[in-house]
Amino acid sequence: MAILGAATFTVAVSIAAGRLALQAVPLRLYRGERWALSLPTGAACLSSLVFALCALKAAYPWVFLVAGVATILAAWRTGALRHQGDPLPDLPVAWKRTLALIFVPFGLLYLCHALSPEYSPDGSAYHLGVMARYLRAHGFERITTNMYANLSQGVDLLYLFALSLGKNSAAALVHLSFLFALPALLIGYARRFGFPEAGAFAAVMVFTSPLFGVDGSSAYIDVAVVALLFTVFYLVRLWLETPDVRVTVLIGLMAGFCYAAKYTAALAIPYALAVVAVVAWRRRLGWFRHSAALVTAALLMMTPWMVKNWLWLDNPFSPLFNRYFPNPQIYIAFEEEYRASMRRYEGVTSYWMLPAQVIFRGDLVAGYLGPAFALVPIALLGLRNPHVRWLVLAGLLFGSTYFSNVGARFLIPAAPFLALAMAIPLTHIRSHWIPLPLALVVAWLGWPTNTQYYASPAAWAIAMPDWRAALRIRSEELLLKERLGNYRITRAVEQNTPPDARILTFTALPDAYLSRDQLVAYESATGNVLRDILYTPLTPERVPTGRTEFRFPLRPISQLRIEQIAAGKDLWSIAEVRLYAQGKEVRRNARWRIRSNANPWDLAMAFDNSPVTRWRSWEAIRPGMHIDIDLGDPALVDAVVLETSNDQYEVRLRLHGRDADGKWSLVSDSPVAGEAGQYGNLRRTAALEVKSRGVDYFVVFDREWGGEDFRMNSTSWGITPVVAADGAVLYRIEAGDGTLPRR
Amino acid sequence: MRFLAVILLALTGCAPPDTWQPLPFQRSAPDDTPASSLRALVRMSDVDASRHFVRDIDSTLQSGAWRWTGKRPELKLFLESVENLKAVVEYAVAGDTFRATGPVNVTLYVNGKRLAGRRCEADGRYQFQEAVAQGLLRAKAENTIAIEVDKIWTSPVDGAKMGLILLSAGFTK
Numbered sequence: 001m002a003i004l005g006a007a008t009f010t011v012a013v014s015i016a017a018g019r020l021a022l023q024a025v026p027l028r029l030y031r032g033e034r035w036a037l038s039l040p041t042g043a044a045c046l047s048s049l050v051f052a053l054c055a056l057k058a059a060y061p062w063v064f065l066v067a068g069v070a071t072i073l074a075a076w077r078t079g080a081l082r083h084q085g086d087p088l089p090d091l092p093v094a095w096k097r098t099l100a101l102i103f104v105p106f107g108l109l110y111l112c113h114a115l116s117p118e119y120s121p122d123g124s125a126y127h128l129g130v131m132a133r134y135l136r137a138h139g140f141e142r143i144t145t146n147m148y149a150n151l152s153q154g155v156d157l158l159y160l161f162a163l164s165l166g167k168n169s170a171a172a173l174v175h176l177s178f179l180f181a182l183p184a185l186l187i188g189y190a191r192r193f194g195f196p197e198a199g200a201f202a203a204v205m206v207f208t209s210p211l212f213g214v215d216g217s218s219a220y221i222d223v224a225v226v227a228l229l230f231t232v233f234y235l236v237r238l239w240l241e242t243p244d245v246r247v248t249v250l251i252g253l254m255a256g257f258c259y260a261a262k263y264t265a266a267l268a269i270p271y272a273l274a275v276v277a278v279v280a281w282r283r284r285l286g287w288f289r290h291s292a293a294l295v296t297a298a299l300l301m302m303t304p305w306m307v308k309n310w311l312w313l314d315n316p317f318s319p320l321f322n323r324y325f326p327n328p329q330i331y332i333a334f335e336e337e338y339r340a341s342m343r344r345y346e347g348v349t350s351y352w353m354l355p356a357q358v359i360f361r362g363d364l365v366a367g368y369l370g371p372a373f374a375l376v377p378i379a380l381l382g383l384r385n386p387h388v389r390w391l392v393l394a395g396l397l398f399g400s401t402y403f404s405n406v407g408a409r410f411l412i413p414a415a416p417f418l419a420l421a422m423a424i425p426l427t428h429i430r431s432h433w434i435p436l437p438l439a440l441v442v443a444w445l446g447w448p449t450n451t452q453y454y455a456s457p458a459a460w461a462i463a464m465p466d467w468r469a470a471l472r473i474r475s476e477e478l479l480l481k482e483r484l485g486n487y488r489i490t491r492a493v494e495q496n497t498p499p500d501a502r503i504l505t506f507t508a509l510p511d512a513y514l515s516r517d518q519l520v521a522y523e524s525a526t527g528n529v530l531r532d533i534l535y536t537p538l539t540p541e542r543v544p545t546g547r548t549e550f551r552f553p554l555r556p557i558s559q560l561r562i563e564q565i566a567a568g569k570d571l572w573s574i575a576e577v578r579l580y581a582q583g584k585e586v587r588r589n590a591r592w593r594i595r596s597n598a599n600p601w602d603l604a605m606a607f608d609n610s611p612v613t614r615w616r617s618w619e620a621i622r623p624g625m626h627i628d629i630d631l632g633d634p635a636l637v638d639a640v641v642l643e644t645s646n647d648q649y650e651v652r653l654r655l656h657g658r659d660a661d662g663k664w665s666l667v668s669d670s671p672v673a674g675e676a677g678q679y680g681n682l683r684r685t686a687a688l689e690v691k692s693r694g695v696d697y698f699v700v701f702d703r704e705w706g707g708e709d710f711r712m713n714s715t716s717w718g719i720t721p722v723v724a725a726d727g728a729v730l731y732r733i734e735a736g737d738g739t740l741p742r743r
Numbered sequence: 744m745r746f747l748a749v750i751l752l753a754l755t756g757c758a759p760p761d762t763w764q765p766l767p768f769q770r771s772a773p774d775d776t777p778a779s780s781l782r783a784l785v786r787m788s789d790v791d792a793s794r795h796f797v798r799d800i801d802s803t804l805q806s807g808a809w810r811w812t813g814k815r816p817e818l819k820l821f822l823e824s825v826e827n828l829k830a831v832v833e834y835a836v837a838g839d840t841f842r843a844t845g846p847v848n849v850t851l852y853v854n855g856k857r858l859a860g861r862r863c864e865a866d867g868r869y870q871f872q873e874a875v876a877q878g879l880l881r882a883k884a885e886n887t888i889a890i891e892v893d894k895i896w897t898s899p900v901d902g903a904k905m906g907l908i909l910l911s912a913g914f915t916k
Contacts, residue, residue, distance in 0.1 A: 593763040604767035680772040712783035
């Protein structure tokens with residue numbers, strides 16, 4: 001009941017806020033579309049309120065409760081909740097019955113799925129995990145170790161509101177409300193503009209799509225985002241009839257909220273701006289005034305997210321664009337590698353495989369839209385219709401980012417637009433006997449027990465839910481153990497570590513069920529470095545067995561510059577920089593200073609006397625990268641030695657020196673390559689280094705790199721297996737005589 | 744207010760590019776006991792492989808992957824536990840030595856006890872993968888693994904004795 005109550009309250013507050021917002025603009029809305037538009041519009045208002053409360057560290061359940069009740073009361077007292085406007089033009093009775101026949105069972109199916117304990121991959125990992133963390137902290141926290149926490153979270157903040165009053169499932173139910181709102185928006189739009197059957201058919205396509213079903217009834221955000229995009233599209237179309245600047249402002253706010261919901265949805269802004277500016281210019285409505293109003297309103301919604309990231313992460317668009325906003329949180333090379341991996345999923349050897357994958361197979365792209373989407377090219381037959389052209393244009397624009405991530409759900413932003421564009425010419429056939437039965441076939445194909453006839457069983461899609469678990473008749477634990485792969489080890493970690501423990505993982509554990517500070521190796525620069533350290537003893541290429549030596553006549557030197565002069569794809573790295581004079585190492589002292597123009601934040605690792613840490617440029621080499629050493633007082637030097645790993649073949653170096661008089665000169669451009677000496681127990685050294693960085697525990701799955709080595713050589717590492725489950729082991733790093741001070 | 748304070752701290756906390764930094768805390772190698780520096784499985788390419796050698800394994804790593812052995816190469820390894828372990832040795836008979844020696848017999852020993860044997864009728868790569876009885880092993884202690892070849896090749900030029908090519912040896916689950 002608490003789950004259902006929390007979700008209903010969140011949706012009710014959103015609708016109330018939306019009704020208030022819509023009341024403030026001079027739009028002539030039909031009764032149905034006012035209700036349909038109020039959820040996305042109000043979601044923008046509620047999300048902004050939650051953002052403000054989080055920024056003020058006032059994210060308490062009672063604060064949300066008071067704010068929510070006040071919003072509903074305000075809407076009630078101003079009459080915003082009353083029925084307003086005429087009913088929409090009617091939908092044929094046959095279609096009404098067909099929709100009821102389809103929507104009721106699918107609605108119950110989704111409701112049951114959303115009510116079940118959350119076990120979706122991203123939902124249980126970060127959508128809910130980060131919100132749970134905010135809730136524990138009563139507001140935003142500076143999270144530098146999880147790149148997903150840096151994405152805009154406009155929809156997630158609605159989940160935070162629901163989560164504070166209910167359980168995880170309340171968040172999924174809030175998302176489900178958008179899945180219910182989307183068909184209402186499609187049908188509302190279609191009824192207003194005179195093609196109700198097409199709206200009904202598109203609504204069936206979208207609502208019964210296995211991908212929309214599973215995504216929309218989980219704590220994801222994609223369906224909410226497309227509902228927001230369609231709202232912008234809808235409002236822009238309404239603006240053409242009522243080009244009032246207050247409507248322009250509403251469009252701007254909603255387009256800006258699209259960015260706040262998901263970065264890629266920022267495309268709503270250029271779309272809305274282009275239409276408003278061009279139409280206002282052609283109709284002499286004051287194009288600048290409308291454009292400025294739209295942009296200002298959009299920025300109002302976007303700026304808080306940019307400022308938060310800029311102040312806390314040095315990058316307003318974190319975790320993207322790190323090349324333009326270099327920072328110690330996300331490495332440039334990591335971002336590029338991650339983006340490349342998103343462009344080409346494992347097993348997808350050609351883009352020609354994608355149509356079949358995203359429409360009906362789904363095993364390689366994490367889901368499928370459903371076979372009905374194979375009919376989308378029919379939209380081309382309707383291009384003479386301006387509505388079809390607008391829909392196709394919007395669909396192509398909002399889907400244009402798809403190839404940056406070829407997962408099927410990244411087509412969700414385009415799907416409803418293309419479905420409606422396709423349905424318009426399809427339903428122009430002057431008989432119900434084709435579209436109506438076709439809609440029933442589409443729905444039949446979308447039902448979970450029927451997808452086996454065409455889809456891969458490995459694809460992410462809606463399955464028949466466990467209604468006993470949804471109603472909590474069956475224990476939540478049992479369902480999660482059954483359906484959430486890493487649930488047992490996650491709970492084991494929770495039960496066997498202290499509350500303030502930092503846990504390094506190489507496969508993300510679901511943060512929604514873990515209150516510890518989890519550091520996933522591939523989610524931040526910190527994680528990247530910890531993985532690099534721990535993997536060094538396991539990977540010969542990482543061990544600094546290489547030695548690059550610059551030799552020159554003995555001379556007094558006050559500063560040195562090691563310059564990299566080649567361009568290439570390699571990353572430059574140095575485990576240790578050592579200076580020599582007549583065969584003896586020049587002792588480092590407190591007057592030494594160092595700097596670099598590439599990844600300066602990690603430079604200390606080239607001067608810490610540890611063979612398991614290394615400074616890496618973390619961006620592809622380019623001429624002019626350099627490391628500088630200021631010796632404070634001039635010292636006699638005749639050799640500079642770089643201890644390096646053997647995974648950088650393109651790097652070319654030269655050495656510059658500054659003498660006691662302050663003059664710079666080229667010291668050597670012909671270093672000699674050699675082999676470095678032997679090291680002690682690298683495993684123990686690496687474990688202690690990780691421990692010194694505040695990580696006392698790590699989890700390794702048997703299938704992961706090093707899994708067997710950690711298990712077989714735990715004494716050598718100085719680690720103790722604490723607990724094992726799900727094919728993974730939680731290790732504790734033991735302190736020892738060589739323990740380093742905490743960093 | 745705390746939010747604003749954190750923001751200010753964050754603003755001042757990051758080292759902008761090209762700013763001079765002091766040297767970090769200098770690390771020293773951790774105290775090491777002989778046992779804890781050994782592992783259960785050793786690849787010849789491992790940087791610390793040589794600390795596991797007992798006898799008859801050349802100190803020079805060839806092609807970044809293998810080493811020449813003498814007649815009875817032996818390694819010491821540390822085992823945490825002794826349940827369900829297999830002794831694994833990856834080795835090869837070189838074409839050049841095989842032409843001189845012909846087929847060779849190779850025997851696998853664990854802690855000095857014979858575990859298995861094999862006749863190599865041709866040159867090429869071979870592997871022992873034999874289950875080891877718990878009683879033959881010592882938990883939380885050093886154990887040895889060895890292979891013995893019955894015929895070795897002696898260089899007529901410098902008298903160097905070449906047995907097998909060793910790639911890895913140790914214990915695994």
